[in-house]
Amino acid sequence: MKKILIILSTIMIIIIFNSCNKDIANTKLDLIQNMIVNKTWYLDYSIIGNKTQSYVGQSTYFITYLRNRTTKDSDGLSGIFSIVENNGKFILIVNTKTFNGNNLSYSNTIESVGDMKMIQSYISTGKTEKTMLYFTSK
Amino acid sequence: MRTLKLIPTNFILIQIILFFLNSTLNAQVLSKKEKDKLYLIHPGQERIRKIKRTLSRPFVNFVGNELYLMSSLDLSKQNINDNGISSPFNYIYNSVNSNTFKAGYSAGFRVDGIYKQKHSYSLIFALNRITTGNKYLNKYSAAPFLEDFTHFKADNQFTTINVAMHYRKLLPINDMNKFKFYAIAGPSLDFKISNTSNDNLVAGSGKRALINADFGAEFDNNGYYIIFIHYKLGENIKYSSAQVVLNRFEIGMTIKASDLF
Numbered sequence: 001m002k003k004i005l006i007i008l009s010t011i012m013i014i015i016i017f018n019s020c021n022k023d024i025a026n027t028k029l030d031l032i033q034n035m036i037v038n039k040t041w042y043l044d045y046s047i048i049g050n051k052t053q054s055y056v057g058q059s060t061y062f063i064t065y066l067r068n069r070t071t072k073d074s075d076g077l078s079g080i081f082s083i084v085e086n087n088g089k090f091i092l093i094v095n096t097k098t099f100n101g102n103n104l105s106y107s108n109t110i111e112s113v114g115d116m117k118m119i120q121s122y123i124s125t126g127k128t129e130k131t132m133l134y135f136t137s138k
Numbered sequence: 139m140r141t142l143k144l145i146p147t148n149f150i151l152i153q154i155i156l157f158f159l160n161s162t163l164n165a166q167v168l169s170k171k172e173k174d175k176l177y178l179i180h181p182g183q184e185r186i187r188k189i190k191r192t193l194s195r196p197f198v199n200f201v202g203n204e205l206y207l208m209s210s211l212d213l214s215k216q217n218i219n220d221n222g223i224s225s226p227f228n229y230i231y232n233s234v235n236s237n238t239f240k241a242g243y244s245a246g247f248r249v250d251g252i253y254k255q256k257h258s259y260s261l262i263f264a265l266n267r268i269t270t271g272n273k274y275l276n277k278y279s280a281a282p283f284l285e286d287f288t289h290f291k292a293d294n295q296f297t298t299i300n301v302a303m304h305y306r307k308l309l310p311i312n313d314m315n316k317f318k319f320y321a322i323a324g325p326s327l328d329f330k331i332s333n334t335s336n337d338n339l340v341a342g343s344g345k346r347a348l349i350n351a352d353f354g355a356e357f358d359n360n361g362y363y364i365i366f367i368h369y370k371l372g373e374n375i376k377y378s379s380a381q382v383v384l385n386r387f388e389i390g391m392t393i394k395a396s397d398l399f
Contacts, residue, residue, distance in 0.1 A: 024340060031227065031336040045282045052282055090226055114228035117283055134283060 025085055032083055032090055035113050040064045041135035049129045063135075071096070077104060092120065108133070200259075203251035204361065207398065208262070210368075210390020213239040214270040220290040220380040222276065223341055231277045231286040238271040239387070244300065248392060250364075258306040258320065266298045266328065270384065290380045291337040302326030302352055318358040326350040328372060345374040348384060364392040 043061040046053045055061070063073035065081060071094055072078040079096030090110040098104055108120040111132070118135040215238065246264025253259055272294055277286040304324035311319045328348040354368035370386040 027336050027339050028226070031340060034336070035227075047282075054282065110226060112226055112228045112280060112287075114230065114287070116230055117228055117280070117285070117287070119280060134280075 028090070029083055029085060032110060032113050035115055036065050036118065037067045038065075039137040041118055041137050043133055044136050045132075045134035047132040047134075079104075083110070199254045200251050201253075201255065203249050205395040206248050206250060206364065206392035207246075207395050208248050208264065208390055208392040209245040210243065210264075210366075210388040212242040212244055212266060212268060213387040213389075214242055214268050215239045215273060215385050216270045216292060216294070217273045217275060217383045217385070218288075218290065218292050218380060219275045219383075220288060220341065223289055223379050225289040225341060227289055227291075227337070227340065228278075228280065228287040229289075229291045229337075231274060231288055234272060234288060234291055235274045235277075236271045237273045239385075240269045240271045240294075242267045242269040244388065244390070246300070247395070250306075258308060260302075260304045260306060260322070262300065262302040262304065262326070264300045264302075266300050268296055268298060268384075268386070270294045290341045291335075292380070292382050293335050293338045295332075296330050296334075297332040298328040298330050298348070300326055300328050302350075304352060304354075306356065316360065318360075320356040320358060322352065322354045322356055322366075322368065324352050326352050326370060326372075341378070341380045345376045345378050347375040348372040349375050350384075350386075354388075362394060362397065366390055366392070 040062050041064075042055075044054070044056050046055075061074050063071060065071050069080050069082065070078065071081045073096075076099055077096040079094060081092060081094045084091050084093065090113075091107050092110055093105070093107045095103070095105045106122070108122045111119040111121050113119075116137055118137070120133045120135065121130050122133075123130050244264045244266040246262060248260050248262040248264075250258070250260045272292060274288045274290075277288060279286055302324060303326070304322040306320040306322050308314070309319040309321055326349075328350060330346040330348070334346070350370040350372035352368055352370050354366060356364050356366040358364045366388070368386075368388040370384070370388065372384040372386070374382060
């Protein structure tokens with residue numbers, strides 16, 4: 001009887017303490033991907049240093065990310081995107097082509113993302129100030 | 139003439155007695171297969187008998203066990219403290235926060251009995267479909283966005299298997315020969331069997347086991363049925379970055395299984 005109880009207790013403890021071994025990093029990437037795709041994101045605010053620019057209620061920049069990893073924005077740039085993790089930060093890499101067929105690539109850090117709101121940031125070449133972009137999906 | 143008359147009567151009587159003896163003898167005769175069975179050892183049956191004896195030995199003090207079927211309405215709310223975790227995710231506070239109790243349900247069975255002829259107990263096995271309201275204790279802002287946010291979204295619908303062991307204290311209320319009122323207390327364990335969402339997993343809150351402290355009252359109508367209200371206060375067994383405390387009220391009824399089947 002003791003043996004049965006010990007075996008049952010051991011099984012219970014193993015189940016309880018090993019109930020979740022899913023890879024968290026990949027889970028985060030999947031979740032970010034699911035949150036941003038199949039939506040059009042409109043730029044509401046941009047902040048450079050202490051200067052805030054609002055585009056709310058105005059004709060503004062927008063970008064669409066699709067589940068097949070293609071993207072198209074209001075400037076007419078279309079291409080592909082990917083999200084990678086680098087030292088705990090999630091980087092959105094966009095490779096596009098201009099109307100003229102020239103390649104244009106950029107990468108923004110995803111500071112925060114949700115179903116409705118997204119904050120991206122980047123530092124322009126030759127500058128030290130971070131540019132923050134505040135998007136809302138509609 | 140008289141003798142002649144008696145002979146057939148006796149003959150008939152003897153015949154009847156012989157007939158019954160014969161039939162009795164026939165009934166006692168065993169077939170070859172049956173005879174063999176008596177001498178054969180049945181290792182399977184022996185093992186089952188042995189296991190039954192072994193299992194019943196530690197439970198000799200648990201007597202008067204009655205099986206009941208139970209079902210209940212569950213009202214649940216969870217308090218979520220994300221402990222200020224840094225996370226790249228945002229959820230609009232007003233869309234995820236609903237500081238209310240929401241309804242779910244559970245069904246299962248329980249065994250009621252008495253330990254050492256003195257202490258009343260119930261052992262419950264149930265399947266719960268839980269839908270909870272959520273109270274997020276922390277909210278964050280991300281100016282110039284006007285909305286408040288949380289960095290963690292807990293699952294608010296899940297299925298668990300619940301095992302509970304309750305001590306039942308008879309309360310001296312009313313005529314106790316007719317109706318009995320009990321106060322109950324005891325621990326219970328919930329194990330989530332439904333899938334955990336990615337939102338719930340990312341903050342390291344994918345723990346499936348919850349331990350609860352249960353309190354409540356029960357009304358027993360002469361053992362035919364029991365109406366109960368239980369309060370359960372539960373928390374994840376293993377530490378997770380976001381602490382989720384689950385409050386539940388179970389309002390339900392049990393019916394003796396032998397009365398139904």
